[in-house]
Amino acid sequence: MAIVALADWLIVPDIGLLPLLALGPAFASVACDLRRTGMVGIVAVALCLPLSTQGPSGQYRLHVALTAIAGVTLASLVASAARTRHERRLADVRSVAEAAQRVLLRPVPRRAGPGLGVAVSYTSAVAEARIGGDLYEVVTHPRGVRVIVGDVQGKGLEAVETAAIVLGAFREAAYDELDLLGVVTRLENALSRRLTGEQFVTAVLAEVRDEDEIAIVNCGHPAPLIIRSDGGAEFAEPPEETPPLGLAWLKPEEPTVLVERFAEGDQILLYTDGIVEARDHGGAFYPLTDRVHLLTGPDPQTSLDTLRADLLKHVGRPLSDDAAMLLLRRSPAPLHPDP
Secondary structure (H helix, E strand, O other): OHHHHHHHHHOOHHHOOHHHHHHHHHHHHHHOOHHHHHHHHHHHHHHHHHHOOOOOOHHHHHHHHHHHHHHHHHHHHHHHHHHHHHHHHHHHHHHHHHHHHHHHOOOOOOEOOOOEEEEEEEEOOOOOOOOOOEEEEEEEEOOEEEEEEEEEOOOHHHHHHHHHHHHHHHHHHHHHOOOHHHHHHHHHHHHHOOOOOOOOEEEEEEEEEOOOEEEEEEEOOOOOEEEOOOOOEEEOOOOOOOOOEOOHHHOOOOOOOEEEEOOOOOEEEEEOHHHHOOEOOOOOEOOHHHHHHHHOOOOHHHHHHHHHHHHHHHHOOOOOOOEEEEEEEEOOOOOOOOO
16 A cells, blocks of 8 residues: 555556555455454545545545445455464364364374384374364284274265274273284174275274284285384285275285394384375475385484375375374383382
């Protein structure tokens, strides 16, 4: 508005730049609240009054400018009020989503048992919701540590509801069942009572044992990546394909339990397909195996955050699918553990 007023003062008044003062309240409605938008409209009128007296057609210029400013200010007030209501509703939705996320995806412990570091990362494709169909959980029980990372078919509230069913069943079964196959059976039974048609959930379940071993059951999910202490990396591919949870009728046999060495200094990364299927602008997939060096930092969570930042840099835009990662690192057990 200052530029318009100065231009009208220096240039021939009859050109009629004063209606451009309405740009002030128009732009104010984009970023200001109702009160400030109205104040900007008043300032525009205050600038218009002395400038309109210049030239032989001062009254005509005044009427045209005031009409334009008044009309735009009124429309800006309506737009500002609507935008403020929308922002409040969005803030309410985000607060509810954050509360749901805290219940659904609870914070995992940084250490699960002696000598086992844990880190998680979750990026929702729906930024406003902050939650989606990917899931993870870490449960410590007397026989070791059990974890799950999964991906629900579909998106939206229905996917979130299915993820809640899986996590609720896993949290109970991980304490009660003697082995991973029993946990898988419990999850399958819980889903069979809720899912209809051909809905399913891909998941990887793992159990860290005290004997420097980790047991893995893969139900149609991307294979976890094991990073050895010497820097080597390998995928823990299941010996036989197992259908996702909810489609057990495709293969009535029990899934195969894969046992891998998991010694001191080793890490295992469980993730969803939103990681390996992320593409850059040229269509190239994210090279996960080429980025394992990013996970060699002293702190597991910092290392995983570095990997997530590299993933977002590779994509260069918001992710098209939810992306969850869970990192387990076997480190030396403390000599004097905390009570």
